[in-house]
Amino acid sequence: MSRMLPYGRQSINEADIEAVAEVLRGDWLTTGPKVDEFERALSEVAGGSEAVAVTSGTAALHVAYVAAGVRTGDEVVTTPLTFVATAAAAAIAGAKIVFADIDPATGNLDLDSAEAAVTPRTRVVTAVDYAGLPVDSAAFAAMAHRHDALFVEDAAHSIGSVLNGVPVGAGADLTTFSFFPTKNMTTAEGGAVVSPDPELAARARRFKGQGLVRDRDALRFPDEGPWHQEVHDFGLNYRLPDVLCALGISQLSRLEGFRRRRQEIHDAYNGAFAGNPHLTVPGTVEGAAPAWHLYPLRVEADRRKAIFEELRRRGIGVQVNYIPAYWHPVFEDLGYRRGMCPEAEKYYSQEISLPLFPGLSDEQVGMVIENVLEVAGS
Ligand SMILES: *Cc1c(COP(=O)(O)O)cnc(C)c1O
Numbered sequence: 001m002s003r004m005l006p007y008g009r010q011s012i013n014e015a016d017i018e019a020v021a022e023v024l025r026g027d028w029l030t031t032g033p034k035v036d037e038f039e040r041a042l043s044e045v046a047g048g049s050e051a052v053a054v055t056s057g058t059a060a061l062h063v064a065y066v067a068a069g070v071r072t073g074d075e076v077v078t079t080p081l082t083f084v085a086t087a088a089a090a091a092i093a094g095a096k097i098v099f100a101d102i103d104p105a106t107g108n109l110d111l112d113s114a115e116a117a118v119t120p121r122t123r124v125v126t127a128v129d130y131a132g133l134p135v136d137s138a139a140f141a142a143m144a145h146r147h148d149a150l151f152v153e154d155a156a157h158s159i160g161s162v163l164n165g166v167p168v169g170a171g172a173d174l175t176t177f178s179f180f181p182t183k184n185m186t187t188a189e190g191g192a193v194v195s196p197d198p199e200l201a202a203r204a205r206r207f208k209g210q211g212l213v214r215d216r217d218a219l220r221f222p223d224e225g226p227w228h229q230e231v232h233d234f235g236l237n238y239r240l241p242d243v244l245c246a247l248g249i250s251q252l253s254r255l256e257g258f259r260r261r262r263q264e265i266h267d268a269y270n271g272a273f274a275g276n277p278h279l280t281v282p283g284t285v286e287g288a289a290p291a292w293h294l295y296p297l298r299v300e301a302d303r304r305k306a307i308f309e310e311l312r313r314r315g316i317g318v319q320v321n322y323i324p325a326y327w328h329p330v331f332e333d334l335g336y337r338r339g340m341c342p343e344a345e346k347y348y349s350q351e352i353s354l355p356l357f358p359g360l361s362d363e364q365v366g367m368v369i370e371n372v373l374e375v376a377g378s
Contacts, residue, residue, distance in 0.1 A: 003315070004312070004315050004316075004317045005315055005316050005317050005355050005360075005364060005367075005368070006182075006317040006355060006357070007182070007294075007317050007318060007319040007353050007354070007355050007356070008181075008182030008183075008293070008294075008319075008355070008356060008357050009181065009182065009357050009359065010181040010182070010186045010357075011254070011258065011357065011358045011359050012186075013254075015250050016247055016250045016251060019246040019247060019249065019250040020243055020244075020246050020247050022246065023242050023243045023246040024243060028242045029241055029242060029243055030239065030241045030242060031239055031241070031242065032242040033242070034242040034243075034245040034246045034249065035053055035239075035240065035241075035242055035245045037245070037249055038051075038053055038240075038245035038246075038248045038249050038252075039051040039052065039053055039192075041248075041249055041252045041253075042169075042177075042192050042194065042248075042252065043194065045159065045160060045167060045169065045252060045255065046159075046167055046168065046169025046170060046175065046194040047166065047167040047169055047170025047171075047196075048170065048196070049169050049170055049175070049194040049195055049196040049201075050194065050195055050196070050198060050201035051169075051192050051193070051194045051201075052192060052193045052194070052201060052204045052205050052208060053190070053191075053192050053239075053240040053245060053248070054190070054191045054192060054193060054208050054238040054239070054240055055189060055190060055191065055238045055239065055240055056178065056180070056189050056190060056191045056238075057085065057154075057156045057176060057177065057178025057179070057180060057183075057191040058085040058088070058089055058178075058191070059191055059208070059236075059238040060176035060177060060178065060191035060192055060193045061085055061086060061089035061090070061152075061154060061176050062089040062092060062093065062236075062238075063176075063193050063204045063207050063208050063238060064089075064152050064174040064175075064176050064193050064204065065089055065090050065093040065095070065124060065152070066093055066203070066204075066207045067174060067193070067195070067200050067201075067203040067204040067207060068123060068124050068150045068152060068173065068174060068200070069123060069150075070090060070093040070094065070095050070123050070124055071093065071094050071095075071123075072094035072095075073094070073096075073121065074094065074095045074096070074121055074122070074123035074124075075095060075096050075097075075098050075119060075121045075122045075123065076090040076095040076096070076097055076098065076122070076123065076124045076125075076126060077098045077099075077100055077114050077117045077118055077122055077124070077125045077126070077149075078090070078097060078098075078099065078100070078109070078125070078126040078127070078128075078325075079099070079100065079102055079108070079109040079126075079127060079128050079130075079325075079344065080099045080101075080102075080324040080325045080326055080327075080340075080341050080344045081102050081107050081128070081130060081322055081324065081325075081344045081347055081348065082128040082130070082154065082322055082325060083156070083321075083322055084322075084325050084328055086126060086128055086154045086325070087099075087325045087326075087331075088330075090124070090126070095123065095124075096121075097325075097326075097331070098117045098119075098122070099117070099324075099325065099326055099336075099340055099341050099344075100113040100114040100116065100117040100341070101113040101341040101342065101343045101344055102130075102341070102343050102344045102347060103343070104343045104346065104347060105283035106130065106133055106282070106283045106284070106285065107130035107131060107133075107282070107283075107296060107347055108127065108128070108129070108130050108133060108135045109127040109128065109135060109140075110343075111136070111139055111140060111143060113341075114127070114140070114143070115143050115147075118143075118144075118147045118149065122147060122149045123149055123150065124144070124149055124150050124151070124152050125140060125143065125144045125149055125150075125151050125152070126151075126152040126153070126154055127140055127151070127152075127153055127154070128153075128154040128156070128157070129153065129154070129155050129156075129157050129158035129161060129168060129290075130157065130294075130296075131157055131282055131290075131292060131293055131294040131295070131296050131321075132157045132158045132161055132184070132262075132290040132291050132292040132293040132294065133158070133161070133282075133283075133284055133285065133288060133290045133292075134153075134155075134158055134161045134162070134163040134168050134288060134290065135153065135163075136163065136285075137151065137153055137163070137166065137168075137170075137171025137172045138166070138171055140153075140172070141171060141172060141173060144173075150173040150174065151172045151173050151174075152172060152173065152174045152175070152176065153168065153169075153171070153172035153174070153175040153176070154176050155168045155169065155175050155176060155177055156176065156177065156178035156180075156183060156191075156293075157183065157184070157293035157294065158184070158290065158291060158293065159177045159183075159184050159185060159255065159291065160184055160185075160255045160256065160258070160259045160291035161259075161288070161289065161290045161291045162288070162289040163285075163287055163288050163289075164287040164288075165287075169194040170196060173195060173196075173197060173200060174193055174194070174195045174200055174204070175193070175194045175195070176191060176192070176193055176194075177191055177192045177193075177194070178190075178191045179191055179192075179244075179248060179251075182293075182357070183293060184255065184258055184259070184262070184291045184293050185248070185251040185252060185254070185255050185258065186247070186251060187240065187244040187245070187247045187248040187251070188244060188247070189244070190240050190244050190248060191240075192240075193208075206232075206233065206235055207233070207235045207236065207238075208235065208236065208237075208238035208239060209235060209237070209238075209239060210231070210235045210236065210237055211231040211232065211233050211234050211235030212229050212230070212231060212235070213229060213230045213231070213232055214229045218232075220232075255291070257358070258291065258358045259291040261358040261360075262291060262292045262293075262356060262357075262358060263290075263291075263292060265292075265295070265356055265360055265365055266282075266292045266295055266356065268362075268365050268369065269281070269295050269297070269354060269356075269365075269368075269369065270282075272369040272372075272373065273297060273369075273372070273373075273377065276373075276377045278299065278300060278376060278377050278378070279297060279298070279299060279372075279376060279377050280297070280298035280299075280350070281297065282295065282296050282297070292356060293356070294321055294353045294356060295353060295354045295355075295356045296321060296351050296352075296353050297351070297352050297353070297354055297372070297376075298347070298350035298351055298352075299350055299352055299376045300350070301346070301349040301350045303376070304349060304350060304351075304352065307352060307375050307376045308320065308352055310375045311352070311371060311372070311375055311376075314371050314375070316354075316355065316367075316368055316371055316372075317355060318352050318353060318354060318355075319352075319353040320348070320351055320352060320353065321351065321353050322348065323348060324338075324341060324344050324345055324348055326338075326340060326341075352376075354368055354372065355368055
């Protein structure tokens with residue numbers, strides 16, 4: 001193998017390509033029938049919650065925080081073991097970010113730590129389905145509601161995952177997806193917000209569409225003329241175009257196949273590494289049927305960097321997910337200090353993500369296993 005095996009990559013087939021080409025030959029490039037069709041298909045995967053397609057997972061988080069009413073002075077409680085966008089989008093909406101620690105078994109936000117971080121100013125609690133393993137959305141939503149806050153689930157890793165029969169997207173007040181190429185399905189760039197609450201979904205839809213109101217019943221000046229539309233709250237343009245929604249529809253129809261292949265690879269890694277005294281395999285929970293986005297292996301912290309470099313040298317494109325969000329200089333400059341969330345810091349210090357994507361062959365999986373055992377497991 002001459003090229004570096006990536007840690008994640010898209011799976012695009014001829015049907016995906018044809019779906020995109022067909023839209024390019026048609027009348028609508030941006031907002032047309034494929035947006036509605038993609039949103040209906042997303043709603044089905046998300047247990048019937050209304051879906052709003054947007055331009056990225058980061059945009060989805062921004063839209064979700066605005067729909068939840070986050071404004072300057074509010075607090076958002078979240079996990080540090082995530083891509084920084086989970087926190088950054090809330091900070092952009094004006095919130096102060098309060099980090100709570102993780103459950104070291106799964107990497108997911110710990111419910112008790114999150115509740116301990118809640119104050120009367122908390123507007124939202126946001127958990128991340130780390131690596132694809134769903135958090136207990138019912139428990140998080142109940143906790144948030146007890147404190148007059150909303151629960152947002154950053155499901156950038158976990159579209160297609162199910163916990164106790166409940167699909168991701170059905171349990172939180174607002175759930176966000178990302179369709180970046182390394183994620184469980186892709187639209188190149190893209191994302192979505194889903195909500196079982198029609199009012200939250202309507203606010204999300206207005207914000208991603210420049211705030212425009214066209215419904216006659218909702219207009220303040222309904223008799224202005226047939227051209228008339230109004231803005232009642234400022235919005236942005238986060239509309240996902242028809243071209244990309246067509247790719248999303250095609251990818252969604254392949255999601256269950258992706259999930260099964262990801263699980264097979266996950267099982268093969270677990271089979272090779274579980275019980276090895278130098279390695280810790282990712283935890284799961286009873287009742288979960290995850291669509292695994294990542295395979296976060298943990299190694300001895302003092303060897304992590306050397307193992308990472310040696311695996312890369314051998315052509316295995318490992319990754320680290322994630323540096324604790326508050327280690328980013330933007331948080332350091334705001335006064336956040338290392339040591340705040342010791343479990344998340346320990347997890348980060350040991351973590352290496354192995355290649356995991358549907359197009360990985362059994363032979364490649366075997367090659368990764370062999371090299372990891374040679375480099376890290378003995
Ligand atoms: C990828 C990711 C995002 C951001 O999604 P983009 O589509 O890249 O903007 C947000 N949160 C988490 C946990 C992610 O992994």
